[in-house]
Structure formats: structure tokens, C-alpha cells
Amino acid sequence: MLELYTHDSPYEDGLLDVGDGQRIHWNSSGNPAGTPAVVVHGGPGSGHHPGSRRYFDPERFRVVQYDQRGCGRSLPHAAYPSTGLEHNTTAHLVADLERLREHLGIDKWMLYGGSWGSTLILAYAQAHPERVSAIVICGVTMTSPEEIDWLYRGVGRFLPGPWEAFRTFPPGTDPDGDVFDLLAAYNRLLNDPEETVRRAAARAWATWEDAVISHEVLGKPNAYTDRPSDALMAFTRITAHYFSHQAFLQDGQLLRDADRLAGIPGELIHGRLDLGSPLRTAWRLAQAWPDANLTVVDEAGHTGSPRMTEAVLAAVERFA
Numbered sequence: 523m524l525e526l527y528t529h530d531s532p533y534e535d536g537l538l539d540v541g542d543g544q545r546i547h548w549n550s551s552g553n554p555a556g557t558p559a560v561v562v563h564g565g566p567g568s569g570h571h572p573g574s575r576r577y578f579d580p581e582r583f584r585v586v587q588y589d590q591r592g593c594g595r596s597l598p599h600a601a602y603p604s605t606g607l608e609h610n611t612t613a614h615l616v617a618d619l620e621r622l623r624e625h626l627g628i629d630k631w632m633l634y635g636g637s638w639g640s641t642l643i644l645a646y647a648q649a650h651p652e653r654v655s656a657i658v659i660c661g662v663t664m665t666s667p668e669e670i671d672w673l674y675r676g677v678g679r680f681l682p683g684p685w686e687a688f689r690t691f692p693p694g695t696d697p698d699g700d701v702f703d704l705l706a707a708y709n710r711l712l713n714d715p716e717e718t719v720r721r722a723a724a725r726a727w728a729t730w731e732d733a734v735i736s737h738e739v740l741g742k743p744n745a746y747t748d749r750p751s752d753a754l755m756a757f758t759r760i761t762a763h764y765f766s767h768q769a770f771l772q773d774g775q776l777l778r779d780a781d782r783l784a785g786i787p788g789e790l791i792h793g794r795l796d797l798g799s800p801l802r803t804a805w806r807l808a809q810a811w812p813d814a815n816l817t818v819v820d821e822a823g824h825t826g827s828p829r830m831t832e833a834v835l836a837a838v839e840r841f842a
Contacts, residue, residue: 526576526831529585537597538625540618542609547595548588548622552580557655557842558628560586560619562635562643564661567760569594569753577634577834582842586631588622590615590642593756600759601752603713603720607763611770616646623653630654632841636661637799637824638761641769641776644807648782656841657788657814660834661796661824662804664776665769667702673798674765675701677734680797684733691726705766712759721751724758734798734824741825780810788814789837793822793830 535549552575559578563570570587578585591610592600599605619642623631632655633643640659647654663669678685689695692707711723728746735741749757764770772778788811792804801818808816817837822830 526573526835527579529572529575529578529580532587537595538618538622540591540614540621542614543598544591544609544614544618545597546588546591546618546622547597548586548626550584550586550626551575552578552583552585554584556580556582556584558584558586558626558631559838559841560588560623560631560633562619562633562639562646563587563590563594564635564637564639565593565757565761566590566615566638566642566764567593567600567757568638569596569756574634577838579839579842583838584628586622586626586628591618592760593753599752600756603715607760610760610763611767612642612645612764613770615642616649619646620650620653632656632658634658634660634838637663638665638764641665641771644776644780644783645771647786648776648779651782651784651786654786657783657786658791658834658837658841659788660791660826660830660837661799662790662792662807663799664803664807665765665771666777666803667768667773669799669803670705670765670768671701672800673734674705674730677797680737681733684730688726688730688733691723702766702768705762708758709762709766712755712762720755720759724755727758727762728754737797738795738823738825740821740827741823745825777806777810780807783811784813786813787841789840790814790816791830791833791837792816792818793824793826794818794820795823798824 532549532551537545589596731746
């Protein structure tokens with residue numbers, strides 16, 4: 523079995539002013555002269571995890587990690603209702619990533635991430651293909667309306683109890699209504715003036731997220747609800763903001779524009795048992811992107827498995 527790499531502490535970090543009163547936190551580790559790679563975290567609003575850099579050989583990669591707007595160590599933090607989200611959209615995050623590349627003096631870099639990170643990677647690569655050397659995605663999503671509808675309504679067919687609790691938490695929601703009306707109701711509650719209302723909505727949202735991955739025996743229980751309170755608040759506020767606005771993307775945009783990825787080598791890794799993000803999304807992207815290779819890990823779900831870890835390590839190794 524391949525072993526994850528051990529990294530020393532980052533050799534540099536900082537806060538980058540990206541405009542709109544926003545500063546994003548970033549750090550670099552590994553070899554300053556190595557192959558540049560940036561880790562794009564999920565959520566949206568989860569913040570970066572230091573363990574993600576362990577997929578990269580520190581002798582051969584210059585690994586950049588950062589926190590997207592409003593989360594992690596970026597400022598201002600979205601846990602606080604005074605932090606508006608009007609300047610927090612997919613277009614803003616794409617521009618931030620490009621500004622970070624320029625700030626670090628990197629000509630082209632490899633992109634690695636999964637879940638929401640997959641969506642942001644694809645949006646960035648389609649906007650700036652000349653700045654991307656390779657892409658590795660573990661847990662492919664494109665955050666289309668169809669995918670959002672599945673995650674926050676369709677998958678409830680497998681989880682009728684948790685789904686009913688999630689659906690009925692916002693008062694007055696139509697049981698047969700559009701899923702985006704439900705997400706908009708959560709978005710309003712997560713921005714309510716009363717802290718108790720915001721915290722209760724955050725807990726209800728995260729409880730549903732936990733339920734969706736609860737079938738994955740290799741996953742960590744309560745992965746969402748166990749987060750520190752401010753991290754949970756930022757994650758739920760930002761996620762509801764994005765998903766109630768259909769990720770600020772046109773319907774099917776990332777699949778439609780997959781031809782912009784031509785010439786960029788890619789590795790797509792997806793768990794066959796991923797209930798929240800079904801394999802169909804990864805398969806469709808692979809069909810539209812001939813330069814990408816799709817690896818399906820039979821026993822893995824959204825939270826991964828040892829075989830998925832090996833697949834990611836092998837994929838990253840390809841581009842060292």
C-alpha cells in the first residue's frame with residue numbers, strides 16, 4: 523500500500539487582498555522549486571485541511587493551499603452575520619485563484635481537489651486553461667441544478683426520516699415545492715438576525731449532510747456536525763448561499779464547456795457508492811473530456827477508502 527507523505531510546516535504563508543474587503547489566507551509547503559500544485563478545498567466554505575498536502579511528494583512539489591472567501595483563516599469570516607456574502611460567488615472565487623497564482627509568481631499549476639473543489643477547479647480551468655498543467659479530481663461534481671436537486675431532495679428516497687426532518691425544519695415550506703425554494707428558506711434562516719435561529723438552521727443543515735454519508739462504513743460519523751461552531755456556521759451559510767443560487771453557474775455550464783479543457787491531462791477518481799454525488803456526473807465529464815482518465819473505486823463513497831487514497835496518490839504521482 524502506498525503511504526501518504528510527511529510534510530514539514532509551510533515555509534511561507536500570508537493574507538492576500540483580493541478586493542471587496544476580502545483577504546484570503548494561503549500557505550506554501552514542499553519544495554519551492556518543485557512542480558506547482560494548488561489544493562482547492564470543498565464545501566463551499568469548508569476551509570483547507572493540512573492533511574490534503576500529504577498526497578504530494580514534498581521533494582518534488584510546491585504545494586499551495588488556501589481558504590476561499592469567508593472561511594478557514596480568510597477574512598472577514600462568514601460565521602458572523604455582519605460578513606455579507608454578496609461578493610462571494612463562483613466568479614469571485616475563480617478570480618481569487620488566478621490572483622493568487624499571479625501573486626505567487628507561478629506560470630502554470632496543477633489543480634487538485636474534490637466535491638465542491640471539483641466544481642471550482644473546472645470553472646477555473648475553463649476560464650484559464652493556459653494556466654493549468656494538469657488536473658486531479660477525487661469526487662467529481664459540477665454542482666448543476668440536477669445535482670443539487672439530487673443532494674437536497676432526490677437522495678431523500680433512501681433516507682426518508684432524515685429527509686423529512688431536513689425538509690420540515692424551515693416553517694411553511696411546500697412538501698412538493700421546488701428544492702431551490704427549500705434551500706432559499708434555509709439561506710434566509712442562516713442569515714436571520716437572531717443567533718439562536720442561525721445556529722439551529724446550521725445544525726439542521728449539517729445533520730442532513732451527515733445523514734447522506736452515514737451509509738459509508740469507512741466514513742467519519744458526524745463529520746459535519748462535529749465541526750467547531752464558527753466553522754460550522756461559515757460552512758452552512760456559504761453552502762446555502764451558493765446552492766440556493768445554483769452555484770452562480772448556468773445550467774450545465776461546466777459540462778457544456780468541457781471542450782475548453784482540451785489538451786489538459788486529467789485524472790478523475792470517483793467512488794461507485796457515492797450516494798450524494800452519483801457516478802453519472804464523473805462519467806459524463808469523462809465522456810466530454812478526452813484527455814481525462816476516469817478511475818472508479820468500487821467500495822468507496824464520498825468519504826473515500828484506502829483504495830481511493832492509493833488511486834489519488836498514483837494520479838498525483840503521474841504529474842510530478
